Amino acid sequence: MNNLKLEAILNEKLSPQLIKDYSPNGLQVEGASDIKKVITGVTASQALIDYAVSVGADALLVHHGYFWKGEPEPIRGMKGKRIRTLIKNDVNLFGYHLPLDIHPELGNNAKLAQLLDIEVIDGLEGHPQSVAMFGKLAKPISGAEFATKIAKALNREPLHIAPESADKLIETVGWCTGGGQDYIELAASKGLDAFISGEISERTTYTAREMGIHYFAAGHHATERYGIKALGEWLASEHRLDVEFKDIDNPV
Template sequence: MQRKQFTQLLNDILKPDSIADFCPNGLQVEGASEVKKIVTGVTASQALIDAAITENADTILVHHGYFWKGESQPITGMKKRRIAALLNNDINLYGYHLPLDIHPEIGNNAQLAKLLDIEFTAGLESGPNSVPVKGRLKTPLSGEEFADKITQVLNRAPLTSLVRKEKIDTIAWCTGGGQGYIDLAAAQGIDAYLTGEASEQTIHSSREQGIDFFAAGHHATERYGIKALGELLAEQHGFDVTFIDIDNPV
């Protein structure tokens, strides 16, 4: 498929114009004019680029790409080496951030809910494109039981603040660095909040507002949207797609 058609296909799936973001969504670095071999991954790190070169990929598709608001603009050092590797090997780089988080089927939030047996009910914020969402556990669990489930499913033990004696029924969640939404979840009387990261003040919010908290890892909670997108492209459009998981403990 020609690059222009592929870009339109991705935009039709993810609808990046529907939400304001902190980075450009879509084609970020232009490479080969035809898309044949795709590598997907969470972040466009040097390790992922090197793996894509080994795979003879012409396109890399990630959740965390480049050119974030507020980042240093000069293309030097690490940024220069990454972009040079893409250009020297004629590799396209596509990044989709919030549009991949919020997609109702293949998005990070949707995929994490599927893995952890959570039923979606609504957005946590008002409006049609809430980044954090809320729902219920299909089977209510104690905080300890839910932490064990996260460990088994994501293959990493979450950081927890378990302050309630009752089982968790209602839960809100946001993959990645969504710890700031815990206060919104607590204000709505939700039993527990799940995200990727924690800040120092997050634990105080949990303790003082009586809401169980789970930080299961930014990378660990966001592996599944980009993987699902690649699987969709392979199954429905015939692309050769390889998901490469570059481990990250954060």
């Protein structure tokens, strides 16, 4: 498949033009025009690039690409090495950030809900383009039980910050994969029982305790494996591309 055609297919599926983002979405580094093999992964790290080169891939498709707002512009050091490796080996880099978080079918939020058996109700901000969601469990469970459920689903122990009433059961849940910890106040203000994100800040602990909401930090990488994996599987199924998901371990 032509690389620009692949970009058009991904843009049509993910509609990046509908959301303001912190990085460009689409083809970020242009490589070979003919794409036969695609490697998908969470972040375009050197290890993922090297793996793609080792298996003769023509493209990398990731959630965390390059050229973030506010980052230094010179292509040098670690950033230079990564981009030189891509260009030297004619590997295309496609990156989709927030559009992949919010996609109702393939998105990180949608996939996390499936893994945790949460019935999606709506966007936490009250509209479909919200980067945080909320929903409901089939039946109320304790904070400890929910922590165990998250650990089994993601193969990673979450950090659980319980509210002052630690025996409070969980039925309604808000979540935002990755670095969405600051949505906890909105979740608490809406009366939700729990909130999940990938990362935690020092302030998050006090918010959970003082606003009476269970909080689970489940890992930025761990909560965002599943959207990019699902996108690759969709490409393979619908467009017959040779796609392989490669998980580069990251404990954060």
